[in-house]
Amino acid sequence: MSSPLADRLRPKTLEDVVGQKHLLGPEGALSRIIDGGIIPNMIFYGPSGVGKTTVARIIAERAGKKLHKLNGTNASLADIKGVVEDLGTISGYKGVVLYLDEIQYLNKKQQQSLLEYIEDGRITLIASTTENPYFYIYGAVLSRCTVFEFKAVEPAEVEKAVLRGFSAMEEELGVSLTVDPEVPPFVARACGGDVRKALNSVELLALSADRTPEGGRQVTMDRARELSQRSAMRYDRDGDEHYDILSAYQKSMRGSDPDAAIHYLARLLEAGDLISACRRLMVCACEDVGLAYPQIIPIVKAACDIAMQVGLPEAQIPLGDAVILVATSPKSNTGCRAIEEAMADLKAGRSGPIPRQLQNKHFDGEDQAVKGQFYLYPHDFPNRWVEQQYLPDALKNRVYYHPADNKNESAAAAYWKKIKGR
Numbered sequence: 188m189s190s191p192l193a194d195r196l197r198p199k200t201l202e203d204v205v206g207q208k209h210l211l212g213p214e215g216a217l218s219r220i221i222d223g224g225i226i227p228n229m230i231f232y233g234p235s236g237v238g239k240t241t242v243a244r245i246i247a248e249r250a251g252k253k254l255h256k257l258n259g260t261n262a263s264l265a266d267i268k269g270v271v272e273d274l275g276t277i278s279g280y281k282g283v284v285l286y287l288d289e290i291q292y293l294n295k296k297q298q299q300s301l302l303e304y305i306e307d308g309r310i311t312l313i314a315s316t317t318e319n320p321y322f323y324i325y326g327a328v329l330s331r332c333t334v335f336e337f338k339a340v341e342p343a344e345v346e347k348a349v350l351r352g353f354s355a356m357e358e359e360l361g362v363s364l365t366v367d368p369e370v371p372p373f374v375a376r377a378c379g380g381d382v383r384k385a386l387n388s389v390e391l392l393a394l395s396a397d398r399t400p401e402g403g404r405q406v407t408m409d410r411a412r413e414l415s416q417r418s419a420m421r422y423d424r425d426g427d428e429h430y431d432i433l434s435a436y437q438k439s440m441r442g443s444d445p446d447a448a449i450h451y452l453a454r455l456l457e458a459g460d461l462i463s464a465c466r467r468l469m470v471c472a473c474e475d476v477g478l479a480y481p482q483i484i485p486i487v488k489a490a491c492d493i494a495m496q497v498g499l500p501e502a503q504i505p506l507g508d509a510v511i512l513v514a515t516s517p518k519s520n521t522g523c524r525a526i527e528e529a530m531a532d533l534k535a536g537r538s539g540p541i542p543r544q545l546q547n548k549h550f551d552g553e554d555q556a557v558k559g560q561f562y563l564y565p566h567d568f569p570n571r572w573v574e575q576q577y578l579p580d581a582l583k584n585r586v587y588y589h590p591a592d593n594k595n596e597s598a599a600a601a602y603w604k605k606i607k608g609r
Contacts, residue, residue, distance in 0.1 A: 206340030233337030236381030259292035290314040291323035339380025346375040352389035363403035445514035465491040479519035539579030
């Protein structure tokens with residue numbers, strides 16, 4: 188029992204792997220490839236604890252070639268050269284399978300050293316990664332591999348592994364385990380789709396179970412709740428899950444779904460990421476509500492200031508109010524689009540000198556044919572408006588702002604249309 192329960196119960200066949208039916212089921216692409224007998228270069232991408240390493244090992248062992256295992260967290264260029272050198276030996280004359288776990292930790296030079304060999308088939312690469320391979324894996328390596336995405340395992344599938352785990356612990360401990368019926372489904376839900384985490388919980392629950400008068404052990408629901416606190420959420424401030432949650436958070440507010448927005452806020456706050464929750468909330472108030480309800484901007488800013496001042500857990504109160512307010516407010520991105528178009532013109536070189544009437548007052552040079560600024564002060568005219576050119580000549584008739592049809596912008600548009608006589 189020196190190794191974790193998840194390792195001791197690691198499946199030996201693909202049929203024993205829980206979840207990933209979209210890949211390993213009868214119609215799954217990966218199962219069909221494996222049954223075909225020719226193993227291509229593959230990259231398994233997905234969260235931890237969902238079977239990537241297990242499946243890779245099973246496939247590598249079935250390939251009938253010399254198997255090398257490396258981990259990107261500690262593999263060196265010398266380790267990779269050692270795999271290459273094995274190609275010239277008797278054991279490696281048919282080629283080798285390199286199982287490379289956490290490939291994203293290899294630098295570009297280390298990944299490039301494999302190119303020649305995986306391209307001509309002397310090395311069959313089976314790699315796994317928890318990060319998006321299109322961001323973290325060198326493009327030339329990626330183009331020579333097929334990417335398979337592994338997904339978080341559904342609770343019903345995880346529960347099968349949980350029950351198997353309790354049976355294994357009962358046998359290893361040599362005692363009778365009585366498990367409250369609510370425990371297996373609870374552990375299966377609390378692990379967040381991570382089978383390894385679920386089995387770790389099973390092991391802890393079995394080892395810490397209360398002893399019964401009969402000499403057995405009782406696994407209670409109270410103990411399960413105690414050991415499973417905060418485990419249902421995946422969160423890595425530098426990983427894909429971090430940005431996925433932030434994206435879902437803002438898109439839910441933009442999409443006017445207060446329930447989803449509150450859910451993702453809760454996930455951010457449960458992870459202690461107060462700063463990201465506030466930052467995205469303020470951005471959404473300006474970008475997605477904007478001129479449809481401009482008063483929301485100082486309101487949200489005040490809520491975020493309160494949240495930062497009081498800290499967690501109380502910060503959830505003003506942020507909850509603000510998120511629901513943003514989600515249920517009318518939406519307009521006209522201000523956001525206007526500044527984006529203006530920035531695009533500048534980056535494209537579309538600009539020009541500021542019109543003379545808008546410049547700061549100063550003397551004209553001797554080369555100026557018509558001297559004087561000729562600025563028309565709007566407050567000197569009826570309705571405090573007068574027509575004059577404000578944009579540079581190169582952008583004279585450019586229109587960036589197009590009012591939306593919400594109450595605030597429609598009223599402002601109607602007012603200026605009347606004042607300007609259009």
